[in-house]
Amino acid sequence: MIEVRGCMKIFPGREGHPPTRALDGFDLTVRDEEFVCLLGPSGCGKTTVLRILAGLLPWEAGEVLIDGRPVTGPGPDRAMVFQHFSLLPWADVEENVAFGLEMRRVPAAERKRAARHWIEAVGLAGFEHHHPRQLSGGMQQRVGLARALAVDPRILLMDEPFGSVDSQTRRLLQEDLARVQQKERKAVVFVTHSMDEAVRMGDRVVLMGPRPGRVIESIEVPFPRPRLPEVRKENAFVELKEYLWGRLQAMQGDGTGLKTQDASG
Amino acid sequence: MAWKWGLRLTSVITLLVVWEALGRGLPGLLMPTASETLVALVRLLGGAELWRAMWISNQALLVGYLAALLVGVPVGLVIGRWRQVERPLDLYLNLLLVTPVSALIPILIMALGLGLAARAAVVFVFAVAIVAVNTRAGLRDIDPNLIEMARSFGASETQLWRRVLLPGARPAVLAGARLGLARAISGMVAVELLLVSVGFGRLLLRYQGDFDAGAVYAVVLVVAAQAVLLTGWLRRWERRDEAPGLE
Numbered sequence: 444m445i446e447v448r449g450c451m452k453i454f455p456g457r458e459g460h461p462p463t464r465a466l467d468g469f470d471l472t473v474r475d476e477e478f479v480c481l482l483g484p485s486g487c488g489k490t491t492v493l494r495i496l497a498g499l500l501p502w503e504a505g506e507v508l509i510d511g512r513p514v515t516g517p518g519p520d521r522a523m524v525f526q527h528f529s530l531l532p533w534a535d536v537e538e539n540v541a542f543g544l545e546m547r548r549v550p551a552a553e554r555k556r557a558a559r560h561w562i563e564a565v566g567l568a569g570f571e572h573h574h575p576r577q578l579s580g581g582m583q584q585r586v587g588l589a590r591a592l593a594v595d596p597r598i599l600l601m602d603e604p605f606g607s608v609d610s611q612t613r614r615l616l617q618e619d620l621a622r623v624q625q626k627e628r629k630a631v632v633f634v635t636h637s638m639d640e641a642v643r644m645g646d647r648v649v650l651m652g653p654r655p656g657r658v659i660e661s662i663e664v665p666f667p668r669p670r671l672p673e674v675r676k677e678n679a680f681v682e683l684k685e686y687l688w689g690r691l692q693a694m695q696g697d698g699t700g701l702k703t704q705d706a707s708g
Numbered sequence: 709m710a711w712k713w714g715l716r717l718t719s720v721i722t723l724l725v726v727w728e729a730l731g732r733g734l735p736g737l738l739m740p741t742a743s744e745t746l747v748a749l750v751r752l753l754g755g756a757e758l759w760r761a762m763w764i765s766n767q768a769l770l771v772g773y774l775a776a777l778l779v780g781v782p783v784g785l786v787i788g789r790w791r792q793v794e795r796p797l798d799l800y801l802n803l804l805l806v807t808p809v810s811a812l813i814p815i816l817i818m819a820l821g822l823g824l825a826a827r828a829a830v831v832f833v834f835a836v837a838i839v840a841v842n843t844r845a846g847l848r849d850i851d852p853n854l855i856e857m858a859r860s861f862g863a864s865e866t867q868l869w870r871r872v873l874l875p876g877a878r879p880a881v882l883a884g885a886r887l888g889l890a891r892a893i894s895g896m897v898a899v900e901l902l903l904v905s906v907g908f909g910r911l912l913l914r915y916q917g918d919f920d921a922g923a924v925y926a927v928v929l930v931v932a933a934q935a936v937l938l939t940g941w942l943r944r945w946e947r948r949d950e951a952p953g954l955e
Contacts, residue, residue, distance in 0.1 A: 448932050452827075497860050498860075499856060500858060517859060517861065518862070520859070521860075522860070523857070523860045525856075525857060527853055529851070529853045529856070529857035531854065531872065531875070533875045533878075534875075542858075542861060542871070543861040543862075545862045545871070546858070546861045546867055547861075547862065547872075586763060594861065621752065653713075681743055
């Protein structure tokens, strides 16, 4: 379980600019096996939350606990999937998927076995010895997902993972992730800009507002799992999307300014 | 491939023809013809003098250039990673980069004498800054997202170097080694021409004194050929890095 209470994060201002309060009074609880989508306008601190949970970023005040223990750095219970994939360009698919295991000093034979398993699980069998530049964006992110799953984390942190692929690929990746999640049952914190994606993927959508980043509203998504792709046609799905759009639009209207410098993603 | 070599051959032949024409057209000692140069080249390649000069010159190159790599690469890596170390060193690197290094040759000779040590030191000074600066640039250009990714999977500093920083900097390090070699060869010849008359430099000065223009040009050709061959050999290492598996 993830518990964040009253988290505050301040980025120092660069050369004459005032510091940015990226998060203030941020609260979030994520249960085991729960899929939570963080939705909000640019600059509301979504990615900052994720990087704090990953142990990559210190914060100024508040508590960040995982299973009751404070986060002090990256740990084997968490793995991250990155917006721009972050694959090693000089390593092939198999080495990339095994990267996390290698960092944990898992023996080579075992690494290879795990890598093969996860490469197959994300539908990349046959591409073990391809390099990232030989793969499409969608395939690269499958590698990123396999790399995260290979370390068998209890928590997956996903930073707009499907934000930089085309919309068809995005739908395919969403369905595949839903299928994987059905089997693996991780706790997932999933940052997205897309209302459709948030409602399709999340057990809960946490709506964030900017300046400073904070939780505006937490909405349970009423559809049971496993969810079929047809869920998108249901009225409740469309209505929830429209509701979220309304809330986001209101935020943009109240002078919070989407066009200002985005310090935290 | 064939047409590429055809183009190269055509360009060489054109150059030789123009050179020959100019050499014949211009009066006096200004310029040997291509054929005079080729004759001198064959004569030099057949004798011991050129090879002895090459051996003597290259001792300084070998020692000085290897030292430049052994110092330049680690310095570049350290200042690329830790800005606290960069701040005090940056000034000297910049000085070495922008100063006409030939101006330093008298200083080095005064300090180290006229022997191999002084010539190697000149080669070192010519090459070291460009090696260090390229290495630093290679490290700086590594996608910070990759470093963050590695940290998120719990990479130690050692693992980060082995799996991310060194492989990421490798192409720029090799490019720096190649640029450094070109500068090292300049240094090797410059010191021999300016102060310590041995090796290639001594041959050049002597043939110049003898008004043996063909031989002067032939020695220059040999030095150029050596530089092209060595840097070409290094470039092959760089190529090996590019596009692995892109058949």
